Amino acid sequence: MKARVLVADDDAGVRYTLRGLLEDDGLEVEEVGDGEAALRRLAAEPPVDLVISDLRMPKVDGMELLRRVRALSPVPRVILITAHGSERHAVEAMKLGAVDYFRKPFEVDDVLAVVRRALGTLRLEAENERLAGEVNLLRSLVFVSPAMSRLALLVKRVGPRDVTVLITGESGTGKERIAEALVRASARAERPFVRFNCAALTPELAEAELFGHTRGAFTGAVRARQGLFREADGGTLLLDEVGELDPATQAKLLRVLQEGEVRPVGEDRSWPVDVRILAATHRDLAQRVKEGRFREDLFYRLKVVNLHVPPLRERPEDLAALAKHFLARFAERFHVPSMQVTPELMARLTAWRWPGNVRELENALESAVAMSPDGTLDLSLLPGGPEQERPEGAPRAGLKEKVEAYERALIVAALEEAHGNRSEAARLLDIGRATLHDKLRKYGLVREGEAE
Numbered sequence: 521m522k523a524r525v526l527v528a529d530d531d532a533g534v535r536y537t538l539r540g541l542l543e544d545d546g547l548e549v550e551e552v553g554d555g556e557a558a559l560r561r562l563a564a565e566p567p568v569d570l571v572i573s574d575l576r577m578p579k580v581d582g583m584e585l586l587r588r589v590r591a592l593s594p595v596p597r598v599i600l601i602t603a604h605g606s607e608r609h610a611v612e613a614m615k616l617g618a619v620d621y622f623r624k625p626f627e628v629d630d631v632l633a634v635v636r637r638a639l640g641t642l643r644l645e646a647e648n649e650r651l652a653g654e655v656n657l658l659r660s661l662v663f664v665s666p667a668m669s670r671l672a673l674l675v676k677r678v679g680p681r682d683v684t685v686l687i688t689g690e691s692g693t694g695k696e697r698i699a700e701a702l703v704r705a706s707a708r709a710e711r712p713f714v715r716f717n718c719a720a721l722t723p724e725l726a727e728a729e730l731f732g733h734t735r736g737a738f739t740g741a742v743r744a745r746q747g748l749f750r751e752a753d754g755g756t757l758l759l760d761e762v763g764e765l766d767p768a769t770q771a772k773l774l775r776v777l778q779e780g781e782v783r784p785v786g787e788d789r790s791w792p793v794d795v796r797i798l799a800a801t802h803r804d805l806a807q808r809v810k811e812g813r814f815r816e817d818l819f820y821r822l823k824v825v826n827l828h829v830p831p832l833r834e835r836p837e838d839l840a841a842l843a844k845h846f847l848a849r850f851a852e853r854f855h856v857p858s859m860q861v862t863p864e865l866m867a868r869l870t871a872w873r874w875p876g877n878v879r880e881l882e883n884a885l886e887s888a889v890a891m892s893p894d895g896t897l898d899l900s901l902l903p904g905g906p907e908q909e910r911p912e913g914a915p916r917a918g919l920k921e922k923v924e925a926y927e928r929a930l931i932v933a934a935l936e937e938a939h940g941n942r943s944e945a946a947r948l949l950d951i952g953r954a955t956l957h958d959k960l961r962k963y964g965l966v967r968e969g970e971a972e
Contacts (some may be wrong), residue, residue, distance in 0.1 A: 528558040529574040553579025630971030660697035665835035679705025687800040689829030692879030695800040711755030719764035732784030840936040848891035857895030
């Protein structure tokens with residue numbers, strides 16, 4: 521993907537020269553004639569990677585532009601163009617965050633060297649951020665897919681920001697693991713991390729568990745309890761399956777989020793709390809709002825940031841890595857020889873849709889390892905095996921379906937071995953890259969519009 525550069529200069533000749541120079545170097549270039557127009561463009565989409573701005577411009581000069589771009593997210597890098605003898609201004613600009621500068625009149629080689637250096641630093645920082653996010657998430661989840669790598673980057677960015685996060689996804693995808701990664705990346709990492717399953721208790725008990733209660737507040741309340749919000753004070757509270765909360769508890773939760781204090785059941789006073797909320801659900805909360813089953817105001821309070829965990833069927837690249845991880849873990853637990861991820865195993869795994877996602881895969885492999893003799897995995901024990909009842913009227917898989925499942929498994933295994941590098945995967949499979957891409961589309965391993 522080309523880097524996007526914005527050139528801001530009131531001299532049309534300078535803009536024309538820089539545009540041609542940078543486009544010839546493979547960059548995507550836009551241009552504006554003053555700092556005010558530059559700020560309007562930077563506030564729009566798509567984001568700009570690098571700004572090259574003249575120091576002296578009408579309306580908003582380069583120094584003011586530099587100050588104001590620091591409030592943007594993501595923050596673009598800024599290179600200033602200075603007149604000869606303006607070294608003092610250049611030093612001041614570097615202190616304010618400019619990555620570099622060059623002087624007018626400029627030499628082509630000087631401009632290209634400064635721009636390439638700035639973009640090289642930008643790429644390195646982006647890669648470091650991506651890797652840091654993946655390392656954090658890999659402590660909780662096993663993955664190699666681009667979809668989960670993108671999620672890891674979002675976790676890395678959102679974790680340190682003290683905002684409420686709504687984590688959505690089907691059951692078994694690992695939403696609680698995402699919450700753990702958010703906590704590790706936050707400033708509250710060493711403070712309490714309290715979890716509550718909103719579907720586990722009756723409405724009355726759920727309210728008392730969350731907000732606390734006095735002794736005798738209800739039948740069975742033989743002693744006072746401060747509640748999970750106060751236990752999590754200074755830390756993080758995960759509300760798992762938040763979509764199951766009853767309307768009365770939803771209203772009280774909204775008040776806590778708005779006012780930052782809780783009132784235990786049976787008490788007349790409120791207690792201030794400082795808690796970061798993470799909420800998780802497999803429900804479609806927007807649909808529940810339409811149905812009148814979930815408060816709209818609470819929905820938007822929880823959905824400051826929404827992180828969606830894709831189901832396993834949408835990231836089949838992760839199957840081989842997950843299978844390898846689970847087989848090693850269960851072989852050690854049951855004291856049996858280690859079992860390998862074979863093409864036959866991958867054919868069986870990729871042929872199943874895994875409606876229960878990673879949790880179903882984990883349970884299936886645990887059962888298969890425990891019941892397989894002599895350290896040889898019995899594939900018939902996995903979902904879709906002969907002892908698994910087929911839905912009434914469902915056809916048996918024919919030769920074509922079995923061959924395609926096997927081929928798909930080989931491709932997934934090659935991609936996993938090549939760490940997602942398609943050229944290397946094609947070499948391992950001894951096919952052309954174009955052929956591999958056609959098969960990726962055939963088996964749903966690449967999305968429409970994704971770069972080849």
